Amino acid sequence: MEQKNNSTDKPNKPSKRMPNIPKRPQKTPKFNIFWVYAAIIVGLIAVNFLFNSDNAQPVSYSTFEKEMLIPGDVQKIVSYKADDIVKAEVYIKDSKKDDKKYDKYRKNTGFGNSKGPMVVFNAASPDQLDRLLKESQTNANIPAENQIKAEPVSKSNAWAGVFVNIILPLLLFAGLWIFMMRRMSGGGGGGGGQIFNIGKSKATLFDKESQVNITFNDVAGLTEAKQEVMEIVDFLKNPKRYTNLGGKIPKGALLVGSPGTGKTLLAKAVAGEAQVPFFSLSGSDFVEMFVGVGASRVRDLFKQAKDKAPCIIFIDEIDAIGRARGKGNMMGGNDERENTLNQLLVEMDGFGTDSGIIIMAATNRADVLDSALLRPGRFDRQIYVDMPDINERKEIFGVHLKPIKLEDNIDINFLAKQTPGFSGADIANLCNEAALIAARKGHESVTKQDFLDAVDRIIGGLEKKNKIITKEEKRAIAFHEAGHATVSWLLPHAHPLIKVTIVPRGQSLGAAWYLPEERSITTTEQILDEMCATMGGRAAEKITFNKISTGALSDLEKVTKQAYAMVSMYGLNDKLGNISYYDSRGQESFTKPYSEATARIIDEEASKIIEEQYQRALQILRDNQENLGKLAEKLLTSEVIFKEDLEEIFGKRPSDNDTTELLAENVPAEELVIEPTPVIENKDVPDNENKGVSH
Numbered sequence: 001m002e003q004k005n006n007s008t009d010k011p012n013k014p015s016k017r018m019p020n021i022p023k024r025p026q027k028t029p030k031f032n033i034f035w036v037y038a039a040i041i042v043g044l045i046a047v048n049f050l051f052n053s054d055n056a057q058p059v060s061y062s063t064f065e066k067e068m069l070i071p072g073d074v075q076k077i078v079s080y081k082a083d084d085i086v087k088a089e090v091y092i093k094d095s096k097k098d099d100k101k102y103d104k105y106r107k108n109t110g111f112g113n114s115k116g117p118m119v120v121f122n123a124a125s126p127d128q129l130d131r132l133l134k135e136s137q138t139n140a141n142i143p144a145e146n147q148i149k150a151e152p153v154s155k156s157n158a159w160a161g162v163f164v165n166i167i168l169p170l171l172l173f174a175g176l177w178i179f180m181m182r183r184m185s186g187g188g189g190g191g192g193g194q195i196f197n198i199g200k201s202k203a204t205l206f207d208k209e210s211q212v213n214i215t216f217n218d219v220a221g222l223t224e225a226k227q228e229v230m231e232i233v234d235f236l237k238n239p240k241r242y243t244n245l246g247g248k249i250p251k252g253a254l255l256v257g258s259p260g261t262g263k264t265l266l267a268k269a270v271a272g273e274a275q276v277p278f279f280s281l282s283g284s285d286f287v288e289m290f291v292g293v294g295a296s297r298v299r300d301l302f303k304q305a306k307d308k309a310p311c312i313i314f315i316d317e318i319d320a321i322g323r324a325r326g327k328g329n330m331m332g333g334n335d336e337r338e339n340t341l342n343q344l345l346v347e348m349d350g351f352g353t354d355s356g357i358i359i360m361a362a363t364n365r366a367d368v369l370d371s372a373l374l375r376p377g378r379f380d381r382q383i384y385v386d387m388p389d390i391n392e393r394k395e396i397f398g399v400h401l402k403p404i405k406l407e408d409n410i411d412i413n414f415l416a417k418q419t420p421g422f423s424g425a426d427i428a429n430l431c432n433e434a435a436l437i438a439a440r441k442g443h444e445s446v447t448k449q450d451f452l453d454a455v456d457r458i459i460g461g462l463e464k465k466n467k468i469i470t471k472e473e474k475r476a477i478a479f480h481e482a483g484h485a486t487v488s489w490l491l492p493h494a495h496p497l498i499k500v501t502i503v504p505r506g507q508s509l510g511a512a513w514y515l516p517e518e519r520s521i522t523t524t525e526q527i528l529d530e531m532c533a534t535m536g537g538r539a540a541e542k543i544t545f546n547k548i549s550t551g552a553l554s555d556l557e558k559v560t561k562q563a564y565a566m567v568s569m570y571g572l573n574d575k576l577g578n579i580s581y582y583d584s585r586g587q588e589s590f591t592k593p594y595s596e597a598t599a600r601i602i603d604e605e606a607s608k609i610i611e612e613q614y615q616r617a618l619q620i621l622r623d624n625q626e627n628l629g630k631l632a633e634k635l636l637t638s639e640v641i642f643k644e645d646l647e648e649i650f651g652k653r654p655s656d657n658d659t660t661e662l663l664a665e666n667v668p669a670e671e672l673v674i675e676p677t678p679v680i681e682n683k684d685v686p687d688n689e690n691k692g693v694s695h
Contacts, residue, residue, distance in 0.1 A: 056089060056090075056116065056117040056118060056119055056120040057104075057105040057118070057119045057120070058119070058120055058121065058122075059105075059119045059120070059121050060121060061121050061123070061132060063121075064090060064119060064121050065136045067101060068090060068092065068118075068119070069133070069136055069137065069140075069148065070136070070140045072142075073092050073093055073096040073099070074090060074091070074092065074093070074148050075091045075092060075093045075094075076091045076148065076151060077089070077090055077091070077133070077148055077149070077150045077151065078091070078117070078150070078151050078153055079123070079126060079129055079150040079151065079152050079153070080152065080153050080154065081126075085122050085123065085124065086122065086123040086124070086125060086126055086128075086129055087120055087121075087122060087123075088120060088121050088122070088123060088129055088150055089117035089119075089120050090117055090118055090119045090120065090121070091116075091117050091118065092118045097118070102118060105118050105119055126150070126152060129150050130149065130150060133147070133148065133149065133150060134147065205277060205278070205279055205304075205308075213272060214265065214268040214269050214271075214272040215269055215272045215273055216230070216269050216273055218265075218269060218399075219262065219265060219266060219269050220392065220395035220396040220398065220399045220424070221262075221388045221391075221392030221393075221395050221396055221424070222261075222262065222266065222385060222388075222392070223392075225255075225266060225383050225384075225385050226266070226269075228253070228381060228383045229253065229266060229269075229270050229383065230273075232250065232253060232270060232274075232358060232360075233270055233273045233274045235249045235250065235358070236249075236274045236276055236310050236312075236356065236358065237274065237275075239310075239356070249356070249358070250358065250380040250381055251348065251357075251358065251359060251377060251378060251379070251380055252348065252358065252359035252360065252361065252378055252379040252380060252381070253358070253359075253360050253361075253379065253380070253381040253382075253383055254318075254360075254361050254362075254363070254366070254374070254379040254381070254382045254383065255267065255360065255361065255362040255363075255383050255385055256362075256363060256364070256366040256382055256383065256384050256385065257364060257384060257385030257386060258364055258385075258386075258387060258423060259364050259423070259425070260423035260424055260425030260426060261385045261386065261387060261388075261423050261424060261425075262385060262424045262425075263316075263362035263364075263385050264316055264362055266385065267280075267312075267314045267316075267360050267362060268280075270312065270360065271312055271314070274312060276310050276311050276312060277305075277308040277311040277312070278311065278312050278314065279301065279304070279305060279308075279311065279312070279313045279314065280314045280316070281301070281314070281315060281316070282315070282316045282317050282320070283315055283316065283317045283318045283319065283320030283321045283322065284317065284320045285297070286298060286320075286321050286340045286344075287320060287321065287336075287337065287340070293336075294321065294336055294337070294339060294340030294343070295339050295340050295342070295343035297340075298340060298343040298344050298347055299343060299347065301313065301347075302347040302357075305357050306357065309356040309357050310356025310357070310358075311356065311357060311358075312357075312358050312359075312360060313357065313358070313359050313360065314360045314361070314362075315359070315360070315361045315362075316361070316362050317362065317363060318361040318362065318363050318369070318373075319363045319365045319366075319368055319369060321337055321340045321341050321344065322341060322344075322361075322363070322369045322370055322373050323337070323341075323368050323369065323370065324368060324369065324370045324371070325338050325341065325342075325370055341370060341373070344373075345372055345373065345378065348377075348378045349377065349378065359378075359379070361379065366382070367584060387421065387422075387423055388422070388423070388424065388427075389518060390416050390417060390420075390518065391416075393415075393416040393419055393422065393427065394412050394413060394416045396424050396427045396428075397412045397415050397416060397427060397431070398412060400427060400428050400431040401431060404431055404434075404435050404446055405444075405445045405446060406445055406446050407445045407446065407447050407448070409448070410446075410447075410448055410451075411448075414448070415451055417515075418451075418452070418455055418515075419455065420515065420516050420518055421516070426458070429458065430451070430454050430455065430458055431454075433454035433457055433458060434446050434450045434451045434453070434454040435450075437450045437453050437454055437457070438450040456505070460505040460508065460511055461505050461507065461508070462505065463503060463504070463505050464503075464504040464505065467504040469504070469509070473509075474502065474636065475632075475636065476541060476545065476549060476551070477502045477509050477510045477551065478502050478510075478632045478633075478635045478636045479540045479541060479544045479545070479628070479632045480510065480537040480538070480540055480541055480549075480551055480552070481500050481501070481502055481510040481511070481512055481537065481635060482500070482540060482628055482631040482632040482635055483536040483537045483538075483539055483540025483541070483617070483621060483628065484497075484500070484512040484533060484534070484536045484537045484540075485497055485500045485512055485536075485631060485641075485646060486536060486540070486620070486621060486624055486627065486628050486631060486650070487532055487533045487535075487536030487539070487617050487620050487621065488512070488514070488533035488536065489646050489650050489653055490620055490624065490650065491529040491532060491533055491620075492529065493523075493525050493526040493528075493529035493530070494514075494529045494530055494532075494533040495514035495515065495516050495517065495530065495533075496514060496515050496517075496653070497512060497513070497514055497643065497646065498513045498514060498515050498642070498643055499512075499513040499640065499641070499642050499643070500512045500513070500635060500640070500641050501513070501639060501640045501641075502635055502636070502639050502640075503639050503640065508554070509551065524566070524572050527562060527566060527572070528609075528613060530562070531559045531562055531563070531609070531610070531613040532613040532616050532617050532620075533617075534555045534558055534559050535552075535555065535559060535610070535613050535614045535617045536617045536620075536621065537551070537552055537555055538552040538555060538556075538614070538617075539614060539617035539618045539620075539621050540621055540628060540632075542618065543618065543621050543622060543625060543628075544628075544629075544632075559610050559613070560606070560610065563605075563606040563607075563609045563610050564602065564606045566606075566609060567602050567605045567606050567609070568580070568581045568582070568602050569581065569582040573605050573609075575601060575605055576598075576601060576602070576605065581593050581594055624650075627649050627650055630649050631645070631646070631649055634649075
């Protein structure tokens with residue numbers, strides 16, 4: 001287990017690290033693409049006003065003469081030369097535009113053309129146009145002083161047509177395309193958000209200017225894992241020490257472990273110790289909706305790494321792109337992810353062993369990774385980062401308790417023993433929660449009771465003091481929890497019980513708290529005793545009230561998993577024998593590796609084991625029914641009972657000597673007995689560690 005020490009920087013000496021932090025450049029106003037779109041729209045409107053003759057209806061001269069010129073509807077005529085002909089634009093008087101005969105010319109006019117020309121006709125030359133107009137008006141007996149003459153202007157419409165019909169649409173489409181690409185590729189300013197940088201790597205580079213300040217001193221626990229990665233650091237610092245003997249620098253190291261155990265922190269410590277460029281990114285940074293982008297980013301990442309060699313590339317949550325190929329792609333949705341993985345496999349084999357590039361990756365789902373990614377030559381080492389043991393938890397508490405104001409008698413050994421199964425992240429959360437509880441209570445320092453209350457809060461959930469429970473329900477809960485306590489106390493291999501409560505907390509109405517043994521293997525007798533203790537709650541209800549309730553749901557769920565694990569995983573059943581159907585690689589997701597007949601036997605044997613332990617619990621409680629009633633009544637009165645209360649009723653537990661010695665180190669036994677301790681029945685723990693507790 002490991003955690004970063006957040007208190008290594010003393011508040012009164014901030015200047016020691018300030019020079020290592022690069023100054024951020026002043027932010028300048030970002031260019032907004034919407035101003036370009038606005039300029040394009042304004043330009044379109046302006047061009048539409050300036051070159052609106054394209055919207056005028058072409059007509060013949062005879063139509064123009066008959067319908068517009070002779071009736072006197074023409075306001076003016078503008079002529080200009082276009083190519084080898086003369087075009088005449090006809091403007092109609094405002095008072096005549098609403099005439100119905102002009103509807104056929106008006107319906108195709110564009111925006112802003114209310115003051116533009118209505119129609120246009122062609123003439124061979126300016127002289128011909130003048131002659132035609134004069135002849136038509138003279139024949140219509142229009143006086144010479146009232147006759148309309150063409151007004152020649154210098155006007156080139158060719159470029160306007162090219163701009164409106166070709167250039168402007170292209171600009172609009174280009175602007176729309178850039179806008180969509182920016183949005184779909186992450187938007188924002190520079191870097192990977194720009195469409196032209198979409199294939200660039202999103203890795204964050206830590207180098208001399210922005211060096212990682214975390215070292216192995218900031219990582220608590222993980223002694224074996226640190227030794228492995230320290231050798232990688234030594235490879236980068238002193239490569240000749242190994243190459244002189246014919247050794248080759250490892251290409252990659254894969255950190256595997258449960259969430260919160262400190263894989264990412266360990267990688268940062270490697271970067272801080274090695275003092276070489278460190279590329280950090282997540283597996284999801286390669287994922288993009290565009291085909292080929294992931295592979296392009298992989299190529300760009302390794303290109304940058306070769307330029308910065310020797311260096312380290314760290315890919316967190318590599319399972320985002322490293323899943324086994326050929327699974328779950330029935331609809332073709334994973335093709336892009338597989339292309340990215342293929343490119344990563346090629347690049348990891350593509351650089352030489354002396355290039356000084358080391359790949360580090362972290363995942364908590366190594367079982368789903370592709371086998372080609374895990375082979376030696378790509379990831380030469382797999383470093384398992386396990387949950388911390390009691391000694392490592394002491395180191396982690398030592399790191400996270402430094403910034404907290406503690407009372408004088410806080411014992412780290414005691415806290416480490418109260419937190420079996422806790423990861424480094426859990427311990428960090430526990431320390432913070434204890435500080436918050438102390439502040440809520442108005443304490444001047446964080447006390448031991450604050451830590452124990454924080455353990456209750458984290459494991460059991462928020463206490464619900466105002467939850468409405470009837471007297472009958474409360475009595476049933478009390479006997480249920482007393483049944484757990486009685487059976488577990490009388491069985492030699494059950495986990496040592498510490499506390500029983502009927503105060504609602506989280507989703508549970510009551511709980512029996514245990515301190516699991518930190519053991520590596522579990523025997524059949526230990527599993528059966530734990531199952532029997534788990535069934536003690538329902539058995540107590542049956543004996544006392546001659547009826548059962550739904551309150552044993554979590555109990556039934558736990559014993560069912562344990563029974564099926566005994567039969568089908570651990571080979572602890574006589575009828576099936578020494579055989580395991582457990583698939584550690586998850587290859588049998590949709591099919592069972594056994595026949596229907598075997599499945600029936602598994603179901604029967606699992607049910608048989610559970611029923612045997614239920615009957616065993618019933619017999620134990622019948623033999624101790626009087627003491628069961630005393631314990632339940634005491635629980636109804638005080639709502640919380642501790643180990644000393646069970647000793648008063650049942651006597652000292654003979655199998656409790658080792659645990660008592662463990663808890664009594666540096667702390668009086670009486671003090672431990674009367675205070676709440678962790679491990680509630682609802683805490684999920686891997687079956688193979690068998691750290692689960694009843695209820």
